[in-house]
Amino acid sequence: MSLNVSVNWQRDAFCLQLAQSFPSKGVTALYGPSGCGKTSLLRIVAGLERGAMSNVSFNGVDWQNESLCVPLEKRRIGLVFQEASLLPHLDVRANLEYGWRRTKPAQRRLAPEEIYRMLALESLLQHRTDQLSGGQRQRVALGRALMTSPDLLLLDEPLAALDAVAKRQILPYLARVVRDTETPTLLVTHSTDEVLRLADHIGFMENGSVAPVVRLAEALQDPSSPLFADEGAVSVLQGQFVIEGNGGWGMFSTTSYHLHVRSSPEYMSLHSGSTAFQNHRLQIYARDVSIALTDPTQISIQNHLAAKISGLTEKDDGLVLVRLTLADGQLLMAELTSASVSRLGLILGMPVWALVKSAALLQ
Numbered sequence: 001m002s003l004n005v006s007v008n009w010q011r012d013a014f015c016l017q018l019a020q021s022f023p024s025k026g027v028t029a030l031y032g033p034s035g036c037g038k039t040s041l042l043r044i045v046a047g048l049e050r051g052a053m054s055n056v057s058f059n060g061v062d063w064q065n066e067s068l069c070v071p072l073e074k075r076r077i078g079l080v081f082q083e084a085s086l087l088p089h090l091d092v093r094a095n096l097e098y099g100w101r102r103t104k105p106a107q108r109r110l111a112p113e114e115i116y117r118m119l120a121l122e123s124l125l126q127h128r129t130d131q132l133s134g135g136q137r138q139r140v141a142l143g144r145a146l147m148t149s150p151d152l153l154l155l156d157e158p159l160a161a162l163d164a165v166a167k168r169q170i171l172p173y174l175a176r177v178v179r180d181t182e183t184p185t186l187l188v189t190h191s192t193d194e195v196l197r198l199a200d201h202i203g204f205m206e207n208g209s210v211a212p213v214v215r216l217a218e219a220l221q222d223p224s225s226p227l228f229a230d231e232g233a234v235s236v237l238q239g240q241f242v243i244e245g246n247g248g249w250g251m252f253s254t255t256s257y258h259l260h261v262r263s264s265p266e267y268m269s270l271h272s273g274s275t276a277f278q279n280h281r282l283q284i285y286a287r288d289v290s291i292a293l294t295d296p297t298q299i300s301i302q303n304h305l306a307a308k309i310s311g312l313t314e315k316d317d318g319l320v321l322v323r324l325t326l327a328d329g330q331l332l333m334a335e336l337t338s339a340s341v342s343r344l345g346l347i348l349g350m351p352v353w354a355l356v357k358s359a360a361l362l363q
């Protein structure tokens, strides 16, 4: 069961040409530079580009081929664009209920109260849409898309028009919605941060084509990943987080190891009332990981993980990316100078200790 798309579409000087199967579970990010065709692909999936030569089917049902083009409303898609297009003459509640009323009772999976709670919309319901901030408008737009209980959510850079503060505030809501509603989602984005927080799979786009979709963990194994272009190599570990003390400190655990980490104030307020969280993500920059040959005791770094070296990639800048396989099979990148790699005599298969200086919870 999946979303299958094949397109061969010339528009002026631009050519979109791809045949790709996208997972129908979780979030798939379409990531690529401006002008590579991300929005065009999303519009084809939504049925908004009727002229495009394309075949689209979702979970075995044909949406588009040479003789057929199922309209958007029949595809049961929830769409959210960069700029929220809310109905200006209706208040927030009426905007939200609009989608609910247009959905057949048998197709309603998500209850309005649940959507309001997930997106913290309760206090906004009586507001006029012109009284909302950009971030609030996007939360309402997301809520409105969910009120139709869509089978597929298409998000086209939903946070791109927001400033950094609004983005930071809305991201956790977005993460919660895509996780808790279990609605398969295609997310168009330029942002590595959004990919790391939200994506389960990723398709890298370039010049009108898309590389085979891979799991996020697989994409983060590639030392030359475009995701590392701005901030350097980064790893994402999956595990559970339990708040243990004051100030947001807690334990991030997998089946094989634990890390002491601190959650941010935003994280604490979003999750107030709970102390234990499954399937959470921990982001660790490669530059924040050092390597020791034995487990050091007289050192301020608290998180020491047993690991095995599974990759060594020399970069142009005299640094080496060391890929470490942890005891549960998850991967952690460390960035060392080549002088350190030689001094320690690091080779493939060698058991070492990864010392994690800093880590950030992502959900």
Ligand SMILES: Nc1ncnc2c1ncn2[C@@H]1O[C@H](COP(=O)(O)OP(=O)(O)OP(=O)(O)O)[C@@H](O)[C@H]1O
Pocket (backbone or CB within 6 Å): 011, 012, 014, 032, 033, 034, 035, 036, 037, 038, 039, 040, 041
């Ligand atoms: N209506 C149109 N007519 C002709 N060309 C278009 C039209 N809309 C988009 N294009 C071109 O198609 C190409 C792909 O555009 P598209 O918006 O799909 O890219 P994108 O990856 O989503 O870009 P961005 O990240 O900047 O939104 C671009 O070269 C663009 O100039």
